[in-house]
Amino acid sequence: MSVEPLEKRPVIAGLRALLGKRLSTGATACAHHGKDASYHPAHAPEAVAFPENGEEVRAIVRLCADHGTPMVPFGLGTSLEGHIAALHGGVCIDVSRMNRIVRVNADDMDACVEAGVTRKQLNRHLRDTGLFFPIDPGADATIGGMAATRASGTNAVRYGTMREAVLGLTVILADGRMIRTARRARKSSAGYDLTRLFVGSEGTLGVITEVTLRLHGIPEAMSSAVCAFDNLEGAVNTVIMTIQCGVPVARIELLDRHTMIVVNAYSGLDHTEAPTLFFEFHGSAASVAEQAKAVEEIAAESGGQGFQWAVRQEDRNRLWQARHDAYFATLALRPGAQGFPTDVCVPISRLAECIGETQEDLAASNIVAPLVGHVGDGNFHVIFLIDPENASEVAEAKRLNERLVARAILADGTCTGEHGVGYGKLDFLPMEHGEAVDVMCQIKRSLDPDNLMNPGKVVRI
Amino acid sequence: MSVEPLEKRPVIAGLRALLGKRLSTGATACAHHGKDASYHPAHAPEAVAFPENGEEVRAIVRLCADHGTPMVPFGLGTSLEGHIAALHGGVCIDVSRMNRIVRVNADDMDACVEAGVTRKQLNRHLRDTGLFFPIDPGADATIGGMAATRASGTNAVRYGTMREAVLGLTVILADGRMIRTARRARKSSAGYDLTRLFVGSEGTLGVITEVTLRLHGIPEAMSSAVCAFDNLEGAVNTVIMTIQCGVPVARIELLDRHTMIVVNAYSGLDHTEAPTLFFEFHGSAASVAEQAKAVEEIAAESGGQGFQWAVRQEDRNRLWQARHDAYFATLALRPGAQGFPTDVCVPISRLAECIGETQEDLAASNIVAPLVGHVGDGNFHVIFLIDPENASEVAEAKRLNERLVARAILADGTCTGEHGVGYGKLDFLPMEHGEAVDVMCQIKRSLDPDNLMNPGKVVRI
Numbered sequence: 036m037s038v039e040p041l042e043k044r045p046v047i048a049g050l051r052a053l054l055g056k057r058l059s060t061g062a063t064a065c066a067h068h069g070k071d072a073s074y075h076p077a078h079a080p081e082a083v084a085f086p087e088n089g090e091e092v093r094a095i096v097r098l099c100a101d102h103g104t105p106m107v108p109f110g111l112g113t114s115l116e117g118h119i120a121a122l123h124g125g126v127c128i129d130v131s132r133m134n135r136i137v138r139v140n141a142d143d144m145d146a147c148v149e150a151g152v153t154r155k156q157l158n159r160h161l162r163d164t165g166l167f168f169p170i171d172p173g174a175d176a177t178i179g180g181m182a183a184t185r186a187s188g189t190n191a192v193r194y195g196t197m198r199e200a201v202l203g204l205t206v207i208l209a210d211g212r213m214i215r216t217a218r219r220a221r222k223s224s225a226g227y228d229l230t231r232l233f234v235g236s237e238g239t240l241g242v243i244t245e246v247t248l249r250l251h252g253i254p255e256a257m258s259s260a261v262c263a264f265d266n267l268e269g270a271v272n273t274v275i276m277t278i279q280c281g282v283p284v285a286r287i288e289l290l291d292r293h294t295m296i297v298v299n300a301y302s303g304l305d306h307t308e309a310p311t312l313f314f315e316f317h318g319s320a321a322s323v324a325e326q327a328k329a330v331e332e333i334a335a336e337s338g339g340q341g342f343q344w345a346v347r348q349e350d351r352n353r354l355w356q357a358r359h360d361a362y363f364a365t366l367a368l369r370p371g372a373q374g375f376p377t378d379v380c381v382p383i384s385r386l387a388e389c390i391g392e393t394q395e396d397l398a399a400s401n402i403v404a405p406l407v408g409h410v411g412d413g414n415f416h417v418i419f420l421i422d423p424e425n426a427s428e429v430a431e432a433k434r435l436n437e438r439l440v441a442r443a444i445l446a447d448g449t450c451t452g453e454h455g456v457g458y459g460k461l462d463f464l465p466m467e468h469g470e471a472v473d474v475m476c477q478i479k480r481s482l483d484p485d486n487l488m489n490p491g492k493v494v495r496i
Numbered sequence: 497m498s499v500e501p502l503e504k505r506p507v508i509a510g511l512r513a514l515l516g517k518r519l520s521t522g523a524t525a526c527a528h529h530g531k532d533a534s535y536h537p538a539h540a541p542e543a544v545a546f547p548e549n550g551e552e553v554r555a556i557v558r559l560c561a562d563h564g565t566p567m568v569p570f571g572l573g574t575s576l577e578g579h580i581a582a583l584h585g586g587v588c589i590d591v592s593r594m595n596r597i598v599r600v601n602a603d604d605m606d607a608c609v610e611a612g613v614t615r616k617q618l619n620r621h622l623r624d625t626g627l628f629f630p631i632d633p634g635a636d637a638t639i640g641g642m643a644a645t646r647a648s649g650t651n652a653v654r655y656g657t658m659r660e661a662v663l664g665l666t667v668i669l670a671d672g673r674m675i676r677t678a679r680r681a682r683k684s685s686a687g688y689d690l691t692r693l694f695v696g697s698e699g700t701l702g703v704i705t706e707v708t709l710r711l712h713g714i715p716e717a718m719s720s721a722v723c724a725f726d727n728l729e730g731a732v733n734t735v736i737m738t739i740q741c742g743v744p745v746a747r748i749e750l751l752d753r754h755t756m757i758v759v760n761a762y763s764g765l766d767h768t769e770a771p772t773l774f775f776e777f778h779g780s781a782a783s784v785a786e787q788a789k790a791v792e793e794i795a796a797e798s799g800g801q802g803f804q805w806a807v808r809q810e811d812r813n814r815l816w817q818a819r820h821d822a823y824f825a826t827l828a829l830r831p832g833a834q835g836f837p838t839d840v841c842v843p844i845s846r847l848a849e850c851i852g853e854t855q856e857d858l859a860a861s862n863i864v865a866p867l868v869g870h871v872g873d874g875n876f877h878v879i880f881l882i883d884p885e886n887a888s889e890v891a892e893a894k895r896l897n898e899r900l901v902a903r904a905i906l907a908d909g910t911c912t913g914e915h916g917v918g919y920g921k922l923d924f925l926p927m928e929h930g931e932a933v934d935v936m937c938q939i940k941r942s943l944d945p946d947n948l949m950n951p952g953k954v955v956r957i
Contacts (some may be wrong), residue, residue: 216929284638384603384604473673480942481939
C-alpha cells in the first residue's frame with residue numbers, strides 16, 4: 036500500500052487535519068500496533084491516532100463513524116488474545132498520551148485517571164497518600180486496557196478484579212456521544228449497571244477515556260510464605276480450606292512441579308521440586324501472623340512439606356522470586372520460541388481434577404507447557420511454548436487449548452478468567468454461554484449498529 | 497371490572513389453561529400484588545400468576561408476549577419505589593412458589609436458589625455448613641427480588657451488595673428465551689457482563705428464575721460496639737478513618753440525634769441522645785478484639801463519648817436493639833402515618849455535609865423524618881412520616897426528597913444506593929446519568945422491543 040492514496044482517503048485526511056503528526060501511517064507504527072504480547076499473528080491497522088484527551092477521541096470516533104472506518108482502541112498492547120489486531124483494517128486509537136491522573140480523592144479512597152495511565156504510574160503517584168491500586172496483571176498495562184479486558188491477576192482473591200475496582204467510566208460511544216457510566220458513590224441502584232457492561236467489553240461498545248478507581252489502604256504489614264506439597268490435591272485442598280476458613284489471603288499462587296524444576300534451573304534456586312503454593316498476607320502485624328499460622332496448620336494437614344514464612348521485604352522478595360521468574364524461566368527453556376498463554380477459571384472444588392487432567396494431556400503431548408495459577412480464584416494458566424512458524428506445533432497447542440477450555444466449561448467454569456476473549460477465544464463463547472451470546476450480539480448491535488468498534492472481537496456480528 | 501370478560505380474554509384463558517387455580521384474578525390478590533412496602537399508591541395487576549418453576553415462567557412470558565400483555569415480576573413486595581406497581585395493568589408473575597434451594601456447593605462457597613427463596617430461608621438451610629449469605633436489606637426479601645433491585649443493607653461495607661454476591665442468573669427474556677448469564681467460576685472475562693446487567697434491572701429486561709450466590713464462612717467471632725459523638729462530623733470522621741485504616745468492619749450504622757431520642761422513648765433505652773455509631777466486627781477472636789481497639793482509638797480522637805463493646809450474643813443484641821427498632825420507633829411516633837423512606841449514597845468525604853444540609857432542611861419543615869445510614873458506604877436513608885391522604889404533606893415530603901436527591905447527585909453521589917428506581921425515582925435518572933440514560937433505553941429496546949417487561953420502571957420508553 037503506498038502512502039499517497041491512503042493520505043487522500045477522506046477519513047485519513049480528516050484525521051490528519053485534526054491530529055497533524057499525531058496520526059501515524061508509517062509501516063513500523065502500524066505493525067507495532069497490530070501485535071499483542073501473545074503468539075497471535077499481527078493484523079496492522081492502516082493508521083494510528085494518538086489523541087491527547089477525550090474530546091479528541093470523540094472527534095476521531097465521529098470521523099471514523101462518518102466514513103465507515105473500523106476503530107481499535109489500544110493501551111500498551113499487552114493483551115493476549117488478539118484484542119488489538121485490526122482484523123478489518125481501520126484506525127488504531129492509541130490512548131497512551133492520555134496519561135494524566137485527573138484526581139485523587141484520598142478521603143474517599145478513589146482516583147480518576149485517563150485511560151492511558153499505567154498501574155505502576157498510578158501507584159507511584161499514590162505513594163505518599165497511604166493508598167494503592169492493587170490490581171496486578173503482571174504487565175504494567177494501562178488502566179483503560181485493564182478495564183476494557185476486565186483484568187485481574189495475583190491478588191484478585193482479596194481485592195477483586197477490575198469488575199470490582201472500577202467505580203465509573205467515561206466512554207465515547209460509536210456515534211460520538213460521551214457518557215459517564217456512574218458517579219463516585221460506593222454503591223448505587225440507579226439503573227442498569229453500565230459500568231460493568233463496559234468493563235470487559237474490549238472496545239467493542241465504545242472507547243474508554245477515563246476510569247474512576249477504587250483504591251485501598253496500604254496494609255500495615257505484609258508477609259509471605261511458600262510451601263511444597265506431596266501432590267497437587269494437597270495443594271488444592273489447602274487452597275479450599277484457606278478460603279473456607281475465611282483467611283483473608285492477599286495472594287495464593289500455585290506452580291506445578293514442572294514449573295518449579297524450570298524455575299530452579301533458571302534462577303539457581305533450590306526449592307523442592309513439587310507442587311508449590313506461594314502465599315501473601317496483608318493486614319496488621321498481629322493479623323498477618325495469625326493468617327500465616329492458620330494457613331501453616333491447614334497446609335500441614337494436607338501434606339505440606341515445611342512452611343517457609345518471611346516478613347522482611349528482602350526475604351519476601353526471595354521467597355516470591357520463583358513465582359516472578361516463572362514466565363521468563365519458561366521462555367528460556369526454548370530460545371526463539373513464543374509463549375501461547377491460555378487461561379481458564381473453574382470452581383475451586385474442580386481445580387485439582389481440571390489441573391490433573393490437563394497435566395495428563397500435556398504429558399502425552401510433545402509441547403512444553405508449564406502451569407501456574409491464581410488458585411484462590413480457581414484461575415490457572417498454561418503457557419504452551421511454540422514456534423509460531425511451525426504449523427503442526429501451533430495446531431497441537433490449539434488442540435490442547437481446546438481440550439482445556441472444554442474441560443473448564445464442563446466443570447462449570449469459564450474459557451477465560453482474566454485474559455478476555457479478543458478473537459482468540461471468540462469461538463468458545465457459544466459453548467460457555469449458549470443463547471446468552473445472542474443477547475451480547477443484540478447489545479452490540481444496539482450500541483454499534485455499523486460494527487465499527489473493534490470489529491471481530493468478543494462477539495461475531 | 498367483571499370477572500367474566502377478563503376470563504374470556506385470550507391471554508387469561510391461556511394462563512388459566514396453563515396454571516389452573518394458580519392464576520388469581522380475585523380483587524384481593526390483585527390489590528395485594530400492586531402495593532409495595534412504601535407510601536406509593538397501589539396499581540393492581542389484572543391477574544396474578546403463581547408459577548412453580550422456570551419452564552412455567554417461560555410459558556407465561558410467551559403467552560403474555562403473544563398477546564402484548566405487560567408483565568410485572570413479584571417476590572414478596574418489600575420494595576420501596578413502586579417497583580411492583582402494575583402501571584399498565586397486565587399480569588403479575590409471583591415467584592414465591594419457586595422456593596427450592598437447588599444446590600449448595602459448600603467447597604466452592606456458592607449456592608443456587610430459585611428466585612422465590614428468601615434470604616432467611618437460605619440462611620436456615622445453610623446453618624450446618626458453616627456458611628452464610630450475608631446480604632441483609634432488613635426485610636426477609638426473596639433472593640430474586642434482591643437481585644432485581646441490586647439490594648444491599650447494613651453489612652455491604654464488608655460483604656458488598658447483590659452486585660458482588662450474584663455469580664450468575666437464569667433469566668427468561670421478553671421473547672421467552674431462557675439464558676444463563678454466567679457459570680460458577682469466581683471470575684471471568686468471557687464476554688459482556690450480563691450478570692451485572694440483569695442485577696438491578698428490576699424486571700425490565702427479563703424475569704429472574706434462578707440465582708447463583710456467593711456465600712461466606714460464618715466468622716469465628718463477632719463483636720459489636722456503640723459510641724455516641726459530640727456532633728455529626730465526629731461520627732463521620734470516625735467512619736472515614738476506620739475505612740481508610742483498612743479495619744474490615746462488617747457494619748457501621750449511624751443514627752442521628754433525633755432517631756436516638758425516638759428509639760430511647762420507644763424501647764425504654766437510655767442511650768446518650770447524640771449522633772451515634774453502631775459497629776459490628778467479624779473475624780477471629782483476636783482480630784475482632786484488634787478491630788474494636790482500633791476503632792475505639794479512632795472514635796476517641798473524634799469526640800466519641802465512651803465506647804461500649806460487647807462480645808456475647810445477648811450483649812450484642814442489646815447494643816444493636818436501638819438500630820433494629822429505629823424504623824418501628826419512627827412509625828410509632830405518629831400512629832396511622834406511613835413511612836416514605838428515601839435513600840441516597842454519596843462519597844464518604846461528602847457525607848457530613850450532605851447529612852448536615854438535610855437536617856437543616858428537615859428542621860425547617862413540619863415533617864417528622866428520622867435519619868439512619870449505612871455510613872461505611874456513604875449510604876443513608878430519611879424516613880418521612882406522612883399521611884398519604886394528605887396531599888400537602890405528600891407534596892412537602894416530595895419536595896424535601898427532591899432537594900435531598902439533588903444534593904446527593906451534586907456531591908457526586910447517586911439518587912439511590914440500594915432501594916432502586918422503580919417509578920418513584922425514574923425522573924431523577926437524567927440528572928444523575930445524563931445521556932447514559934439513553935444508552936439504558938437502547939438496551940431496554942433491544943431486549944424488550946414491545947416494552948412489556950415491567951413497563952414504566954427504571955427507564956421511560
